[in-house]
Amino acid sequence: MTALARPRDGRMIGGVCAxxxxxxxxxxxxxxxxxxxxxxxxxxxxxxxxxLWVLLPSEESHREAW
Structure with a gap:
């Protein structure tokens, strides 16, 4: 199961749908x-x-935390 984080690529506005x-x-x-x-x-x-835009971490900041 993948962690829920806004991806770096494929965003349109905030990356929530992506x-x-x-x-x-x-x-x-x-x-x-x-x-x-x-x-x-x-x-x-x-x-x-x-x-969700505010609460979901961005993918790059999520990777740094791990």
Whole structure:
């Protein structure tokens, strides 16, 4: 199981969708489409994205910690 960290490559904005895609074994574009479609539904999806952006370590800082 891989650690959840925002990757250095493949980012569009913050790397949250790319990190989730790596974790769940799907493509980053698929995860982005799922996120955009989920934003059409009621709920705090955008706020969750911002929270994950702040809380998830960047891949390079995550590697330094290990």
């Amino acid at each position: 990190a989730l895609a790596q974790r769940f074994g799907t493509s980053a574009n698929t995860m982005r489409v799922i996120f955009v479609v989920s934003c059409l539904l009621p709920g705090p999806q955008f706020l969750l994205y911002l929270v």
